[in-house]
Amino acid sequence: MKPFTSQVIHIIQQIPPGKVMSYGQIAKVAGSPRAARQVVRILHSMSAKYDLPWHRVINAKGQVAMREENAFEQQKFLLEEEGVEVTAGGVIDLDEYQFHIENCIPDEEG
Template sequence: MKPFTRRVIHIIKQVPPGKVMSYGGVARAAGSPRAARQVVRILHSMSRKYNLPWHRIINAKGEIAIRRESGFEQQKFLLEEEGVDVSTGGRVDLGRYEHHMPPMLEEEEG
């Protein structure tokens, strides 16, 4: 597994219940600020295998990015279960719920 992928998985696991991070925020914390799309791919391919709290990762506008009805509703439900207020359209107040992490160094992975 590539170091960036390991860092992304570690960071996503650190997002506490009731908080969210953006794809770009995860990428920045993993040391590659322009890799938001790679974070999406990692979430898509590894969430189940690594038991990632995928529902806590949203887009930079504070919105649920999944537009398929069932996926959207599931993510909205899971966030609300953790106490996150989500608008009908799927928007989260990042000022209130965003989790911030400083960039990781490779030796911090373990």
């Protein structure tokens, strides 16, 4: 597994219930600020294998990024279950719910 992929997985695993991070924010913390689309691909392909809290990852505008209605409603429901307020249009207040992490890169053993 590439180091960036490993770092992204580790960062997503650290997002606590009731908080969210954006794809771009995760990419930046993982060391590649312009790799938000790569974070999307990693999240899509690795969520089940690593039991990632995929629902806690949103777009930079603070919106649920899922376009398909069932996926949108599922993500909205899971976030609300954790206490995150989500508008009917899928908007989340980043000032209140965004998880900030300075450096979450796993050590060589992790």
